[in-house]
Amino acid sequence: MRCRKTISYLNAYVDGELPEGLCPILEAHLAACESCRRRLEGIRGIDEVFQGRLPVPPVPDGFAERVIAEARRRQPMRIPERHSPSPVWNPLQWIAGLLAPMRLAACVTVFLALVAGLSLDGRVVTGQNVFIEQGKDLYGLEWFAPVAPGSVGAIYIAMIDQPYAEGSGH
Amino acid sequence: MIKDEQLMSRVAEGDLDAFNELVRRHQHTAWGIAHRFLGDPAEAEDLAQEAFLRILAAAPRYKPSAAFSTYLYRIVTRLCIDHTRKKHPIFTNTLPETVDSSPDPITALIQKDRDALIRKALDALPSRQRMVVILKYDEGLRYAEIARAMGTTVKAVERLLNRARKTLQKRLPYMGK
Numbered sequence: 001m002r003c004r005k006t007i008s009y010l011n012a013y014v015d016g017e018l019p020e021g022l023c024p025i026l027e028a029h030l031a032a033c034e035s036c037r038r039r040l041e042g043i044r045g046i047d048e049v050f051q052g053r054l055p056v057p058p059v060p061d062g063f064a065e066r067v068i069a070e071a072r073r074r075q076p077m078r079i080p081e082r083h084s085p086s087p088v089w090n091p092l093q094w095i096a097g098l099l100a101p102m103r104l105a106a107c108v109t110v111f112l113a114l115v116a117g118l119s120l121d122g123r124v125v126t127g128q129n130v131f132i133e134q135g136k137d138l139y140g141l142e143w144f145a146p147v148a149p150g151s152v153g154a155i156y157i158a159m160i161d162q163p164y165a166e167g168s169g170h
Numbered sequence: 171m172i173k174d175e176q177l178m179s180r181v182a183e184g185d186l187d188a189f190n191e192l193v194r195r196h197q198h199t200a201w202g203i204a205h206r207f208l209g210d211p212a213e214a215e216d217l218a219q220e221a222f223l224r225i226l227a228a229a230p231r232y233k234p235s236a237a238f239s240t241y242l243y244r245i246v247t248r249l250c251i252d253h254t255r256k257k258h259p260i261f262t263n264t265l266p267e268t269v270d271s272s273p274d275p276i277t278a279l280i281q282k283d284r285d286a287l288i289r290k291a292l293d294a295l296p297s298r299q300r301m302v303v304i305l306k307y308d309e310g311l312r313y314a315e316i317a318r319a320m321g322t323t324v325k326a327v328e329r330l331l332n333r334a335r336k337t338l339q340k341r342l343p344y345m346g347k
Contacts, residue, residue: 043335056308057205
């Protein structure tokens, strides 16, 4: 092995990184070459100087705590996932989307329907006929033009006036 | 004992207790490398802290293809080298051009002066050579480990170490003999 090649292997040889097969060859050259031996001694000298010789003070007190504190500060807030509650069915939700006059008309219509339903099944505390009269008033039918005979309105009013049929339980 | 890689998996899920454990296990390594490299305790602490915070931020992407210690070395090394690109080492201006060549100077030096000279000689090295010396002599890493920590090849590590040793021999000619 020539000097140039030997010198290129000296660092690995000192550090125990040289492939095993090369060690005997390198050592044979070193035994015969003073120049290469001096270079080897120079490398080993630096090794002795630096091997664990750099003084390092201990880790500052509270270092780990400060790291964790900074980690908590940087870590974004994690909002826990919540399961959205099932939307509650709101039967009157549709009214919210209506304009005011339409809401009024809707309310009146619903009210009239309720009253008509109550009147049809006859569950009224006061007298049936009284209720019917009251129902007519409640319906506000007097506000409408007199119905023509035979019209749907006339039939409707006739139904209101008609006594309950048999079997209604009243 | 829970392995570092397992702790990292927990850290990836947001477990700060696992992160705390990793910091306590490896704070000496991070701090030691940073302090040997930078020489200033305050800067070393900042850098070591930043290294751990970067590990925390990158935890979701961590893959245990290498040991956690290799990962830590890589991050600390990179931060150290990047740091020197922004500022010079603190001892650069005070490094003498040559060491006193009077006969047997070692006996004339007290241990404090000797360590100071070693410190200055190390600080005068280019950052990558300095890091190789630290990882080799103080961390006891082998060439392959140093190469992984520095993101380079084994051959490059050998060249860096060879140059560093030549420079150190020139600056510290009578030490080690």
